[in-house]
Every structure is written in structure tokens, then in C-alpha cells.
Amino acid sequence: MPVDTRTTLEHDDAPVRYDVTDQVATITFDRPDKLNALTVAMGDRLFALLRRADADPRVRAVVITGAGRAFSAGADLAMLAHTPVEGRDSLIVSPENGPAMIRSLRLPVIAAINGPAAGLAFAVSLAADVRFVAVDAKLSLPFSRLGLYSEYGSAWLLPRLIGAGAAADLLLSGRVFLGAEAGELGLAQRVLPAAEVLPAALDYARDLALNCSPDSLAMIRSMIDDAAVSPLAAHYAATVPVMRAGLRAFDFDEGVAARREKRAPQFHERVPGDTDRPASA
Incomplete structure (x- = not known):
């Protein structure tokens, strides 16, 4: 299979990068000067890019990560502070972009949490299949500390990943915990030095793309x-x-x-869209 390299530059108002290499799509929050804090436009673009990857038969796995030293600090606090009350419904992720959409994709999603991850962005990572996390990454779901409720299905997803008691601890307290603890809880499947997180996640995704x-x-x-x-x-x-x-x-x-x-398999091309059975010969 030839190497397929394509890059889509981020939109000015929604800095999220999309790259495809070796049948793996990498989606990168690209606002490093703000720790990749999310705007509504960035969220919309993330979900559009996930659908784009799912619709492309040449893509067999997706990695989500952040540029610079952070995965994402969560929703942009300036945006939250300056959105008038009558416009705050726009801050809620629409049901069509909810976690069920990510779970309905027909290709694996890997979160490469290379640094701090909080709030909505961290909640989105809970819908991924596998999480690679930096050992010293500061993680939090601080909704209770903002006077909010559990966002993006985190109250449904988190207990199924780590159990009700551990999920209640993280969601009720909104406390900061490190990547090392995420590994102990089973929330992170790989815990690595920050510089190794994205390369390891890409290697894993390429293995899925090439051999599964x-x-x-x-x-x-x-x-x-x-x-x-x-x-x-x-x-x-x-x-x-x-x-x-x-x-x-x-x-x-x-x-x-x-x-x-003792050779590499040559499986059928991926079939985008819904199907209820494997491809026949």
C-alpha cells in the first residue's frame, strides 16, 4: 500500500489540523498559545473531521491530539465569560455530535493526550477506544467547580471505563489528577513520557491500519x-x-x-457507512 500523505490546514476561526499518512488520520487541536482551548467553531470542526475520516475508505484509524505541550485546556474561558445568557445554548454540543456519534464511527479512535486535558476536550477523549496519556499530564473534569453538570456524556462514559466509585470521585470533586493515576484507574491504556505519547499512538494506529x-x-x-x-x-x-x-x-x-x-495481510478496503456484517468475498 503506497504512503498516502494529505494535509488540510486549519481554518482561521477553527484551528484544528487534519493530516492523513499511512492510512491514519491525525486530528490536532492547533491553538498552542492558548493550550488548545476549544471554541464552538473548533468543536464543530473536530466533529466534521471525524465524519470526514469515517467517510474516507483510505483512512483506517484516527488519532486525536494537541499541538504544543497540551492536549486541550477545555472550553475557552474567555468565550464562556463573554457569551451572553441568551446565547449560551450554543455552547452545548448538539446531539448529532454527541459521544454516540464517535462510538458509531466504523474505525478506531485513539486519543493521544500529550499534556494537560480538561473539561469538554477530556470528556471527548472518553469516547475514544484507547487513550495514550503523558505520565505527568494534568487531567480534570472540573464541571462541578464551574457550577456546571457533567458534559458530553461523561457521566455515562466514565463509570463504564473505570467503575462507578472512581467515576463519582472524579466527577463530583472535579479534582486534578495526573496521567500516572489515569493508568492506575484503567482510564489510560498507555502511560508514557510526554514526548513519546504521539509517536506511540501513531505507531499503534498504523499497526491497526496495516495488520487488522x-x-x-x-x-x-x-x-x-x-x-x-x-x-x-x-x-x-x-x-x-x-x-x-x-x-x-x-x-x-x-x-x-x-x-x-508469514506475510502481511491484504484485507478488503474499509467500507464507510453502516453495515451489519463483514464484507463477503
């Missing part, structure tokens, strides 16, 4: 989410038809052949 079936990745994401809300017996019964289809699909034959022949 796109259909398998999409289906496994869906299975994980279904398992979170379904009884085991019902979940297993629902997966049996999917597994039967998988055993008849091209990617299964190709995966077995590649393993036996």
Missing part, C-alpha cells in the same frame, strides 16, 4: 458497545450470526493465509 481487518475493527467496536448494555446471553446470541458471516468472509481466508505464509 477494517471490517473486524468496525464490528469489534460495535460489539464492545453492545456488551456494555446487553446481558451476556443476549449479547452472545446476537453475535453468533455475525461470527458465521465472518467465517465466510474474504478477510478470514486472507487472515489465515497471511498467518500461514
Whole structure:
């Protein structure tokens, strides 16, 4: 597969960069002088770029990160302070851009939290599949300290990631905790020195893109989410038809052949959009 390198420069009013290399899309909050604090326009652009990546069959994984020394300080405080009461509904992420949208994507999403992450931006990372976090990154969900409520589905997502008690601690207190603790809680799957976070996340994403079936990745994401809300017996019964289809699909034959022949697999191209079964031969 040839290297595919494309770059989209950020919009002036929504500094979020989009790069595609080796079938991995990297979305970067690019406002380092403000610790990548998010504006409404930046949030809208983030969600538009996630949809763009999902619609591109050449993209097989997404990494979200921040420029400079921060992932994102969360919503821009100046924006919050200067938005009049009658306009504050615009600060709420619309349901169509909610965490269910990220979970509905047909490709894996990796958050590369290279530095401080707070509020909305950190809440968005909870909808990712895997989080790589800097060991000394300062993390927080400070909604209670701002007189707000849990944003972006964090009260639903966080307990499912680390358990109800640990989630209640972080959400009720709004306290700052470090990347090292995120690893201990199971919230971070990799805890690394800050300089290693993005390279490691990109290496991981490239491995998924090059060596894993796109259909398998999409289906496994869906299975994980279904398992979170379904009884085991019902979940297993629902997966049996999917597994039967998988055993008849091209990617299964190709995966077995590649393993036996000790070569890289050549799986089917990723199919954007909704599908309820693996691609057939």
C-alpha cells in the first residue's frame, strides 16, 4: 500500500489540523498559545473531521491530539465569560455530535493526550477506544467547580471505563489528577513520557491500519458497545450470526493465509457507512 500523505490546514476561526499518512488520520487541536482551548467553531470542526475520516475508505484509524505541550485546556474561558445568557445554548454540543456519534464511527479512535486535558476536550477523549496519556499530564473534569453538570456524556462514559466509585470521585470533586493515576484507574491504556505519547499512538494506529481487518475493527467496536448494555446471553446470541458471516468472509481466508505464509495481510478496503456484517468475498 503506497504512503498516502494529505494535509488540510486549519481554518482561521477553527484551528484544528487534519493530516492523513499511512492510512491514519491525525486530528490536532492547533491553538498552542492558548493550550488548545476549544471554541464552538473548533468543536464543530473536530466533529466534521471525524465524519470526514469515517467517510474516507483510505483512512483506517484516527488519532486525536494537541499541538504544543497540551492536549486541550477545555472550553475557552474567555468565550464562556463573554457569551451572553441568551446565547449560551450554543455552547452545548448538539446531539448529532454527541459521544454516540464517535462510538458509531466504523474505525478506531485513539486519543493521544500529550499534556494537560480538561473539561469538554477530556470528556471527548472518553469516547475514544484507547487513550495514550503523558505520565505527568494534568487531567480534570472540573464541571462541578464551574457550577456546571457533567458534559458530553461523561457521566455515562466514565463509570463504564473505570467503575462507578472512581467515576463519582472524579466527577463530583472535579479534582486534578495526573496521567500516572489515569493508568492506575484503567482510564489510560498507555502511560508514557510526554514526548513519546504521539509517536506511540501513531505507531499503534498504523499497526491497526496495516495488520487488522477494517471490517473486524468496525464490528469489534460495535460489539464492545453492545456488551456494555446487553446481558451476556443476549449479547452472545446476537453475535453468533455475525461470527458465521465472518467465517465466510474474504478477510478470514486472507487472515489465515497471511498467518500461514508469514506475510502481511491484504484485507478488503474499509467500507464507510453502516453495515451489519463483514464484507463477503
